[in-house]
Amino acid sequence: MKTIIEPFKIKSVESIRFTTPSERKKILKDAFYNTFLIHSQDVLIDLLTDSGTSAMSSEQWAGIMRGDEAYAGSQSFYKFESVVKKITGFEYVIPTHQGRAAEKILFSVVGGERKYFPNNTHFDTTRANIEYTGAEAVDFITEVGRHPEKRADFKGNIDLIELESFINEVGPDNIPFVMLTVTNNSGGGQPVSMENIRATKKLCDEYGLKLFLDACRFAENAYFIKIRERGYESTSILEIAQEMFSYADGCTMSAKKDALVNIGGFLAMNDEDLMMKCRNVLIVTEGFPTYGGLAGRDLEAIAQGLEEVLEENYLQYRIRSIEYLGEKLLAADVPILEPPGGHAIYLDAKRFAPHIPADQYPGQSIVCEIYLQGGIRTVEIGSVMFGKYDKDGKLIPANLELVRLALPRRVYTQSHVDYVAEVIIEVFEKRNSLKGMKITYEAPILRHFTAKFEYI
Numbered sequence: 001m002k003t004i005i006e007p008f009k010i011k012s013v014e015s016i017r018f019t020t021p022s023e024r025k026k027i028l029k030d031a032f033y034n035t036f037l038i039h040s041q042d043v044l045i046d047l048l049t050d051s052g053t054s055a056m057s058s059e060q061w062a063g064i065m066r067g068d069e070a071y072a073g074s075q076s077f078y079k080f081e082s083v084v085k086k087i088t089g090f091e092y093v094i095p096t097h098q099g100r101a102a103e104k105i106l107f108s109v110v111g112g113e114r115k116y117f118p119n120n121t122h123f124d125t126t127r128a129n130i131e132y133t134g135a136e137a138v139d140f141i142t143e144v145g146r147h148p149e150k151r152a153d154f155k156g157n158i159d160l161i162e163l164e165s166f167i168n169e170v171g172p173d174n175i176p177f178v179m180l181t182v183t184n185n186s187g188g189g190q191p192v193s194m195e196n197i198r199a200t201k202k203l204c205d206e207y208g209l210k211l212f213l214d215a216c217r218f219a220e221n222a223y224f225i226k227i228r229e230r231g232y233e234s235t236s237i238l239e240i241a242q243e244m245f246s247y248a249d250g251c252t253m254s255a256k257k258d259a260l261v262n263i264g265g266f267l268a269m270n271d272e273d274l275m276m277k278c279r280n281v282l283i284v285t286e287g288f289p290t291y292g293g294l295a296g297r298d299l300e301a302i303a304q305g306l307e308e309v310l311e312e313n314y315l316q317y318r319i320r321s322i323e324y325l326g327e328k329l330l331a332a333d334v335p336i337l338e339p340p341g342g343h344a345i346y347l348d349a350k351r352f353a354p355h356i357p358a359d360q361y362p363g364q365s366i367v368c369e370i371y372l373q374g375g376i377r378t379v380e381i382g383s384v385m386f387g388k389y390d391k392d393g394k395l396i397p398a399n400l401e402l403v404r405l406a407l408p409r410r411v412y413t414q415s416h417v418d419y420v421a422e423v424i425i426e427v428f429e430k431r432n433s434l435k436g437m438k439i440t441y442e443a444p445i446l447r448h449f450t451a452k453f454e455y456i
């Protein structure tokens with residue numbers, strides 16, 4: 001097989017700025033060793049997130065010019081709505097300014113005290129929006145999904161046995177709907193199989209429950225189904241996506257992921273009564289139903305992005321880029337979460353730097369060293385992000401200590417990825433000299449965004 005190439009050519013470029021090691025040392029110190037506090041112009045390759053960082057196509061930019069900015073009845077809305085309906089099959093589509101706005105609207109309508117929302121793994125904004133209403137967000141990942149070193153095709157699957165016993169425990173009346181996150185972002189970008197989606201739907205039907213998809217990476221999930229699940233080898237991505245959505249009653253979506261745009265999202269569903277309630281909240285918090293929280297031009301760009309993301313050449317390049325980076329790291333014995341997921345590689349900091357205990361944040365130390373070594377920005381997904389304190393102020397560490405390398409869509413080329421692998425391997429080779437860190441400032445919630453650190 002020949003090299004899988006980037007399925008695009010480059011029409012417009014943006015320079016990236018090279019810094020010297022001594023400049024980076026100062027930049028990192030001035031940012032209190034928190035990569036969220038580094039200015040982007042000081043970053044050579046930015047792998048902080050794949051959210052809202054996609055490169056748009058010339059057709060999307062053309063859509064930006066075509067955007068119909070009418071307050072009501074915008075042509076751009078109808079175009080957007082028809083593409084979303086074609087892919088999801090849902091009756092009603094509500095545009096929002098990003099994924100969490102869709103979540104906020106939905107959960108403010110169906111959430112509340114003594115309500116429970118099961119999911120394979122809730123993304124952090126989903127969990128926060130559920131808990132904000134007083135409801136509970138509960139995760140049911142399968143056993144294999146909990147082990148970073150174990151390989152399986154569909155580590156994002158929900159555990160149906162645990163889900164069923166939970167439904168019996170709290171009672172179906174207290175569960176407004178079950179959710180599946182495709183792919184499972186917090187679980188390493190791991191896909192959910194069609195078989196698991198179908199079986200979840202069957203279980204939901206038995207208990208009279210609705211099923212919603214958190215569809216942010218639906219196309220990446222569909223591609224994994226195509227290449228890994230028997231019977232889908234010659235099914236188109238569109239048809240796979242349509243089947244995935246056919247088992248659900250609605251979805252939330254961040255267009256900043258698989259709609260290949262920099263801002264946007266939507267909420268879609270079949271239930272008219274629920275839609276009316278959501279639409280009323282939309283009008284108060286986001287905007288009129290034919291633009292939601294967006295401009296007409298954004299709706300045009302999303303409509304076009306949703307078509308492009310279904311192209312098999314694009315998805316093959318996308319998934320292969322991540323896998324390629326993973327293979328290079330594994331060949332040098334760098335411990336990563338296996339197998340590589342759809343949008344990111346996660347370094348396993350516990351095995352990468354076993355000499356640093358969890359309360360000295362091994363992931364953060366690795367993140368800093370990767371920046372110092374090569375100007376690459378990554379993010380800790382471990383005890384800095386999810387750690388809590390017990391009543392004596394002692395850290396309760398996160399289950400996993402990870403460092404995420406998220407690849408923006410269509411932004412970097414193979415040589416960028418080669419460079420990233422070289423830098424990580426260099427850091428790994430001198431891992432014994434990595435030092436533990438301590439937090440010198442932290443906010444009471446979501447501390448990772450603004451925390452300050454020092455080396456111990």
Ligand SMILES: *Cc1c(COP(=O)(O)O)cnc(C)c1O
Pocket residue numbers: 051098099100101123125126181185214216253254255256257264265
């Ligand atoms: C990004 C994301 C969200 C939230 O979307 P935003 O556009 O960032 O508000 C929700 N769920 C998942 C799985 C995500 O990856």
